[in-house]
Amino acid sequence: MSDPGLSFDPSAFLATCSRLPGVYRMHSESGGLLYVGKAKNLKKRLSSYFRSTGLPPRSARLVAQIAQIETTITANETEALLLEQTLIKEQRPPYNILLRDDKSYPHVLLSSGEFPRLSIHRGAKKAKGQYFGPYPSVAAIRESLALLQKAFAVRQCEDSYFNNRSRPCLQYQIKRCKAPCVGLVDSREYAEDVRHSVMFLQGRSNLLVAELATAMEQAASALNFERAAVLRDQIAMLRRVQDQQSMEGGSGNVDVLAAVSGAGSACVHLLCVRGGRVLGSRNFFPQLALEEDESAVLAAFIAQYYLGQSERELPPELIVNRSHEDWPTLQAALASQRGTQLAIRSRVRGTRARWQQLAVTNAEQALAARLAGREQISARFAALAEALNLPEPPLRLECFDISHSSGEATVASCVVFGPSGPQKSDYRRYNIEGIEPGDDYAAIKQALTRRFARAKSGEGKLPDILLIDGGKGQMKQALEVLQQLAVPPLILLGVAKGVTRKAGLETLYLNSPENPLRLPAHSPALHLIQHIRDESHRFAISGHRAKRGKTRRTSxxxxxxxxxxxxxxxxxxxxxxxxxxxxxxxxxxxxxxxxxxxxxxxxxxxxxxx
Missing domain, CATH: 1.10.150.20 (5' to 3' exonuclease, C-terminal subdomain)
Structure with missing residues (x-):
């Protein structure tokens, strides 16, 4: 993600863009919101804006003004649709040309009469009956009506069609209507189905499911198993819908905050929930001090963001992803500022837990995008060149790591970074065989031998800097391999975790186990080393788990x-x-x-x- 005020680099942004569903917001250089959109696949949708040909003139004008794109990941496309509609109505961006007042948004209409009909309604509410909505689009209504038709079989046909039937239609044959048009269902049973549909449309799904579950048990006790099966299927359909409604299924006013950190950087993601609906989100990137963990970052952010900010709305509840000893003190200070009680909670369930996880996912995505940003990577490469007294920044960094569980399924990873960030097409994994279980020295030696034996024969490029995740023992093995294979000179960096095993306090060795390299904790060069080390660790662990899982799945x-x-x-x-x-x-x-x-x-x- 680009910083405001800098020219937007679409290739760097798309390289780290998520493929999950979500909402994207395009901003101009001045920070103004240009456009809000939704996508089933964010990366695929946003890539379409930056294709070389075939872009409509209006879209081309929009793209020319983009200085920053923010994304919010959602659990599914329906949630993205609801969040998009909320943001458009609240912020009215100029390039969203289909802005409408609530009266023109579609509603669900339940008509009056003995056998009411469910239908889509637009415009003035002149027809007699109950209205439910508004909905963000006709597609959202059709999805709800399709489920209701399957679950409760309330008719959706036109009145003219209904009044002139002499025999049941196809909807009856496929069990999506009970044929009230020809008297195959009495008005009392139909009214019960209508009542259940109304409960669903009013958002009382939990109460509806509980009522159906009770009825199912009663039917089973009376040995009416056909009726119990029908109720069971209705409950199953409603449960599936409930699982998809984390954006809309809660209640109350809440701010959800999640902090994540890595490679010397941190991100705090703020998710605003009002009236049980997610209204929007924002990323913040605070500067880290030495030894600060995610809970400390979160505590400092909450204090700075809310305390003394009288113009900033403070909800009665804050949901966070980390516990901290200062929460009681912060609660008291914020409650004093509000004049009412306030709660800070890290252990939540149900919809609030889904909001919490959504905030964490967005924070992780935003931090990954920031770390992989071209400007950030270039600055870190330049800082590394300065720290190592190189005449120019290196072009290729490789880092090796080993992963296993008590010697089982040992895997070595090799990740590659260049001036534009991670070069994932060059990543490699090595399955380590024929060594004593748990012997990390032999494992790193085998992986490096296989890697540089191929390079010596002309396969692949040699790195400018080779990083080894490990201490003096691993460094000695690497030096031995490089000498045996007569590899051309390169810079060798050992990255040991240090005594405290905390980020920022790593012990570095330059070209020899006897030559420690000291970099300050705030150094961009150290942050680059941490970044590539963390990526090699992640890549090794994922390969190890896949190999171990395959072994254990083989019976x-x-x-x-x-x-x-x-x-x-x-x-x-x-x-x-x-x-x-x-x-x-x-x-x-x-x-x-x-x-x-x-x-x-x-x-x-x-x-x-x-």
């Missing part, structure tokens, strides 16, 4: 002839898992359904072989 039973997927599943279900099956005797295995004595013997032998 001993898969190698036994005559034991296919279905039989494996039945065996594991019968015994309650592989561990219990391994404890079973030969006779117990032979008693399992579908298992002959010969097959039981093969299974027992496979499970107890050395």
């Amino acid at each position: 001993t039973l898969e190698d036994i002839s005559g034991v296919g997927p279905k039989r494996r599943r039945e065996l594991l279900t019968h015994f309650g898992g592989l561990q219990e099956l391994a404890r079973a005797s030969f006779d117990e295995i032979a008693k399992a359904p579908g298992i002959s004595k010969k097959l039981a013997e093969a299974i027992y032998a496979a499970l107890h072989s050395e």
Whole structure:
């Protein structure tokens, strides 16, 4: 994400843009909001604005004014749609040409009469009946009406069509209508379905689900299993909708704050919730001091952002992602400023937990985008060149790390950074084999040997700086490999975590385990080293977990002839898992359904072989 006032670099921004659904906000150089949009895939949608040809004139004028793009990730496209509509109505950006007053937004209309109809309504509310809304778009209404049609089968056909039917239509055949037009449902049952639909449209889904669950239990107790199955399916559909409504499903006025940090930088994401609806969000990037963790960053930010700011609205509740010993003191100070009680909570459930996680996700995304920003990376490369007394910034940095669990599934990672940031196409993983479990020195030696043996034969580029995540032992192994393979001179940096194992207090070694390099905690060069070290650590861990998971998912039973997927599943279900099956005797295995004595013997032998 570019900083305001700097020319916008779309390639750097898109390189770190998320592929998740969400809302994007385009700002001009003066900071004014130009346009708000939503996307199912943020990266794909935003990339379309920066294609070389085929951009409409109005979009081209918009793109020419962009100095900054902010994104807010949402759980799904429906939430993005609702947030987009809220932001457009609140801020009225000039390039959103479809701005409308509430009276022109579509509503759901439940008509009057013995057998009411559900339909989409626009314009003046002259027709008799109940109105629900407004909705952000016709598509949002159609989604709700489709669910109601499946769950409660309230008719949606035109009155002229309804009044002239002599036999049920296709909607009855596919169980989306109960055919009141030809008298196949009485008015009392239909009224109950209408009442349930109204509860859903009014947002009382929890109460509706509880009522249906009670009715389902009563139907099952009366042995009316067909009715119980219908109620079960209705509950399942409503539960799915509830899971998708974290943007709208809560209540009250809340500010949600999440702090994340990494590579010498931090981001605080502020999510504003009013009346149970997420109205918008904003990222802040405070400067870190030595040894400050995320909870300390959050406490300092809350104090500076709210205290003494009389013009800033302070809600009765703050949700944070970290606990801190100063929360009681801050609560008292903020409550004194408000004149009413205020709560700061880090342990929340339900919708509030989803808001909390949404804030964390957005903070992580914003920090990653900032760290990978071209201006930020260039400044850090220049600082590293100055720290190492290089005539010009390096062009290629490689960092190696090792990951395993007590020696199991050892994986080495190699990540590559250039002047434009991470070069993920050059990332590599090495599966380490044939070493003593847990021997990190042998693992790093094997990975470096494989990497530079190929480079010596002309495959791939050599790095200007080679970073090793580890202490003096790993450095010695790296020096030995480079000497054995006669690798052309390069700069070698060892990155040890230090005694306290805190960010900013790493111990660095330059070209030799006996030559420590000291950089101040606020140094951009150190932040670049931390960034590439953290990325290599992440890449190694993800590879290790994938390898370990694959190993653990491979069952001993898969190698036994005559034991296919279905039989494996039945065996594991019968015994309650592989561990219990391994404890079973030969006779117990032979008693399992579908298992002959010969097959039981093969299974027992496979499970107890050395």
